[in-house]
Amino acid sequence: MEYYRPGADVHTLDRLDVIEALRAGLGQNQLRVYYQMKIDLRTGGCQAVEALVRWEHPTRGLLQPDVFLPLAEHTGLMRTLTLEVLELALGQCRRWWNVGLEIGVAVNLSASNLLDKGLPAKVADLLAANGVPARALELEITETTLMLDRIRTAAVLDSLRDMGIRIAVDDYGTGYSSLAYLRELPVDILKLDKSFVMHLDSDPGAAAIVQSTIGLAHSLGLRIVVEGVESETAMRRLTDYGCDFAQGYYLGSPQPAEELTPLLWHRWNQRCSAGSVPAEDRMVTAGLERIKPASASRTWP
Ligand code: C2E
Ligand code: CA
Ligand code: CA
Numbered sequence: 001m002e003y004y005r006p007g008a009d010v011h012t013l014d015r016l017d018v019i020e021a022l023r024a025g026l027g028q029n030q031l032r033v034y035y036q037m038k039i040d041l042r043t044g045g046c047q048a049v050e051a052l053v054r055w056e057h058p059t060r061g062l063l064q065p066d067v068f069l070p071l072a073e074h075t076g077l078m079r080t081l082t083l084e085v086l087e088l089a090l091g092q093c094r095r096w097w098n099v100g101l102e103i104g105v106a107v108n109l110s111a112s113n114l115l116d117k118g119l120p121a122k123v124a125d126l127l128a129a130n131g132v133p134a135r136a137l138e139l140e141i142t143e144t145t146l147m148l149d150r151i152r153t154a155a156v157l158d159s160l161r162d163m164g165i166r167i168a169v170d171d172y173g174t175g176y177s178s179l180a181y182l183r184e185l186p187v188d189i190l191k192l193d194k195s196f197v198m199h200l201d202s203d204p205g206a207a208a209i210v211q212s213t214i215g216l217a218h219s220l221g222l223r224i225v226v227e228g229v230e231s232e233t234a235m236r237r238l239t240d241y242g243c244d245f246a247q248g249y250y251l252g253s254p255q256p257a258e259e260l261t262p263l264l265w266h267r268w269n270q271r272c273s274a275g276s277v278p279a280e281d282r283m284v285t286a287g288l289e290r291i292k293p294a295s296a297s298r299t300w301p
Contacts, residue, residue: 019075021057022068026080030056033088034254037267038106038225038247041239045271046264048104048138050247051089052254053081069110078112083122090130090137092257097132101264106138106168111145115152120159127163134164138189141167143175146185154186161186168225173213183220190217194228194248200237211241218242 025031035049055063072078086107093105113119127134139160146153146169161167168189169177173196177185192213199206210226217224229235229248238246252263 015071018068019071019077022055022072022077022081023075025055025058026077026084030058031081031084031088032056032062032256033085033092035092035105035257035260036247036254037252037260037263038245039251039267040271041235041243041246043271043274044267045274046103046267047245047271048106049260049264050106050140050254051085051092051108053085053108073110073112076112078110079116079119082107082109082113083126086123086126087130090126090132093132093136094130095257096261096264097136101261101268102136103264103268104136104138104166106140108140108170109145111148114141114145114156115149117156119156120163123160123165124163135166138166138168140170140191142170143172143177146187147175147177147181150181157186161188173209179216182216187222189223189225191225191227191247197226197228197234197238197248198230200234201231207237210238210243214238214241214243 032054034052034054036052037046038048038050039045040047053065053069055065055068057063069078069081072081089105089107093103096103123137124134127137141157157167166188167186168191169182169185169187170191171193172190173193190213192210196206196210196213200210214224214226223244225245225247226238226243227247229238229246230250232250234248235246235250252260255263
């Protein structure tokens with residue numbers, strides 16, 4: 001028997017309200033992108049930032065992604081939302097390059113994006129329109145999404161990668177991918193989920209997982225990013241374990257581009273003074289026209 005539940009009604013109304021407001025707000029300059037640095041643990045430099053969406057709701061203020069992304073995914077709004085985030089992130093990437101900060105940007109994709117056969121062409125258009133080389137773009141896809149529909153998502157993933165875009169497995173360790181599958185995946189980067197690093201100090205099991213995942217990634221020719229780094233101790237341990245990149249509040253919270261830019265300059269100088277600008281990067285620095293052609297091999301950066 002169904003009882004009248006006022007709370008449930010309010011919840012339903014609220015959901016509809018949010019969905020309608022989002023539908024109306026997309027394309028209306030209401031999305032904001034915050035950027036979080038990925039730090040190169042060898043040099044302390046920053047080679048790339050992750051773009052994290054927020055929504056400036058007309059009456060409720062700045063909303064975090066967990067409030068609206070699941071609704072967007074379930075109501076078919078994710079394609080438009082992702083393209084708007086890509087447009088904003090690539091536009092910002094271009095502005096950084098214009099002033100000499102030649103860093104990459106990582107954008108998150110959802111499950112429905114990977115089923116969208118038109119996505120690679122749209123991404124190619126956005127890269128060209130913003131004058132950003134494909135190798136400056138990373139796309140992050142959660143392990144669970146990658147496992148969902150391997151056959152139907154393979155074509156989209158392969159085309160993106162053939163263009164020279166790097167693919168990262170996000171939230172690695174929270175899904176159920178087998179090691180055999182990981183070997184075959186068309187990916188370049190593993191992002192170990194923050195739940196492991198957060199217990200690095202207190203749980204020897206977590207430390208063993210972090211250490212062995214770093215070894216696993218390297219033996220498969222992948223780069224590894226560990227997220228959720230909240231302390232100096234965690235950062236030091238990751239450096240000792242040979243981790244490539246780290247991301248977390250200790251190294252920098254997600255921020256609007258204007259606030260992040262001075263910090264990026266600081267990190268950029270650190271990277272250059274460590275003498276770590278690889279030959280391939282220097283080629284990029286010399287001009288966009290000399291960007292290496294897209295390659296399907298696992299190279300870095
Ligand atoms: P994610 O991709 O795993 O992003 C990392 C999340 O962890 C971000 O939350 C970030 O603010 C948070 N974080 C960063 N450093 C730390 C740390 O040291 N400790 C802890 N506890 N958390 C940290 P945020 O920005 O709320 O994003 C949540 C999720 O929403 C993201 O998780 C991603 O899955 C999704 N998301 C964000 N923007 C987009 C987008 O444009 N498209 C899609 N499809 N998903 C997005
Ligand atoms: Ca991510
Ligand atoms: Ca993640």
